[in-house]
Amino acid sequence: MRWWLAVAFAAIAALTAFSVAEVFNARADNALRAQGKSFAAGQTSSAAHVVETAMSVGTRGRDLDALVARLPFAVWVFTRDGTALSGNESRGVRFDEVPDGPAVLAETLANGRDVRAVGEQYVVGLTVRGGAVVTFIRLPELQAQLGIVHHEILQAAVLAVLIGAVVGLLVATLIAARLRRIARAAAAIAGGAFDTPLRPRFHDELGSLAETIDQMRAHLRESFHDLEAQRDRLRQLLEGLHEGVIALDRDLRVVFWNAAARSLFADHTLEGGEPLPEPWRDFRLRRFARKLFDETAVEEARVADGEHVYALTGIPARPGTTDAILVVADVSERERRERAEREFVANAAHELGTPLTAIKASLDVLLAGAKDERVERDRFLALIERQTQRLTRLRHGLLALARAQTHAEPLQLEPVRLRRLLDRVADEVGAGDTAITVDADDDAVAFAHPELLEQIVFNLVENALRHAAATEVELVALRPDSGLVTIEVRDNGRGIAPSERDRLFDRFYRGRAESDGGFGLGLAIVREAVRAVGGTIELDGVSGGGTVASLRLAAVEVTVA
Secondary structure: OHHHHHHHHHHHHHHHHOOOHHHHHHHHHHHHHHHHHHHHHHHHHHHHHHHHHHHHHOOOOOHHHHHOOOOOEEEEEEEOOOOOOOOEEEEEEEEEHHHOOOHHHHHHHHHHHHEEEEEEEEEEHHHHHHEEEEEEOOOHHHHHHHHHHHHHHHHHHHHHHHHHHHHHHHHHHHHHHHHHHHHHHHHHOOOOOOOOOOOOOOOOHHHHHHHHHHHHHHHHHHHHHHHHHHHHHHHHHOOOOEEEEEEEEOOOOEEEEEEHHHHHHOOOOOOOEEEEOOOOOOOHHHHHHHHHHHOOEEEEEEEHHHHHEEEEEEEEOOOOOOEEEEEEEOOOOHHHHHHHHHHHHHHHHHHHHHHHHHHHHHHHHHOHHHHOOOOHHHHHHHHHEEEEEEEEHHHHHHHHHHHHHHHOOOOOOOEHHHHHHHHHHHHOOOOOOEEEEEEEEEOOOEOOOOOHHHHHHHHHHHHHHHOOOOOOEEEEEEEOOOOOEEEEEOOOOOOOOHHHOOOOOOOOOOOOOOOOOOOOHHHHHHHHHHHHHHEEEEEEOOOOOEEEEEEEEEEOOOOOO
């Protein structure tokens, strides 16, 4: 800026200097020409006096020519009617070649006097007694004086231009330095530095601009401090949320993430500027996030990933903002509780059916007349008592299973003697043509939940009788040397088809051979109960027909008396 401002000052100085020079030149020319006219008029007056004196004594012709020849300039003498008294040539100049000579003569004869300037040459006419005198005077020194004046004025103009350029450069440098200070302060403000004050030294227009920028700096500093405080509060709030919050820019790069998001995506990088990862195999998170920049509606999705279920909410970028928000919540526990509640209802309806049917059948027989016979009455009352006790144990087992599935509380496991448990199941199930035998080691003790373990064995036996059409069931408890105890339920039923083996434990699945209208929940409940007590179970077919269900549990060391 200082260079063009210096040039501007120089141009202004040049324009002003040359304008003044022209005025001075014109005035000098006029003054010098006026001086020349005065000089020429004076010289002509002197010549006229000499001529008039000579004419008064009768000098004429050659004598008059000799007189005027002694004068330092050309002189011509005329009568009042314009007749030449002297020769046509004077000092080498012919009268008819003098610029405006005849016109000066005519004007002089008419008005008595005339002075004309032609460059540095002057033609003067004066009347004398008996005629007129016309002179032609050259003043070359006058032209030299004019040249000197012009030269001096030109030098003054050039000096004025140089001084203007230097002054302009100095002023421009000063203004540029002040503007640079203001520019540095503005750049610091743009870069987020608000602590350096801008104090102007001069209270002119630039000083007022600097004061305004400094006031803006102070206001921005206060505003940014408020914004930082609000941002810190918002960050603390977001860090305290249980839901994962991720802010994304238009390139799907992470701008912000809270602790919950880092925990949910622990196996993936969530760093500022990093691209959004794809944490789930069957759900494209980046495709979901891309829609947040193309649409204005809030997007929601449910993502199932293994044992985890996530509720995903996408908040699109609003007008005036550049970031979209992803909110991820792990709803696995809630889904597990809801599923456990549904399963509890289904399990309870399924499991309570058998004892309730037995109790109802016993009551129907008693009401039909068996109550009048002591032996029959006692037998059915004992059956009702066993089924009632089983209902109580079943209630405890179902509640324990539901709590274990929802992780509301851990199962209270304890040593369970398997022979007693298997005998109790055989007594409750054995009836009619069914042959149930028990073969258990006395030292076979499992670490399990008593009610749930009884429910598992009972369901396996009931499945063999009802769905496999078995007539013989053997309950075996073995104690191998591996730190485990094994319970086997062996039957002579129709066996397992290879295509059904992997699906028998699925909920609501019923084999092709089932025709009793069951719900397909028995083995599904067995699987959930086995998981709850920390065991494993397998179903294997036996060559020639039949099935063996093998349940393995942690063994407990006991000493048999």
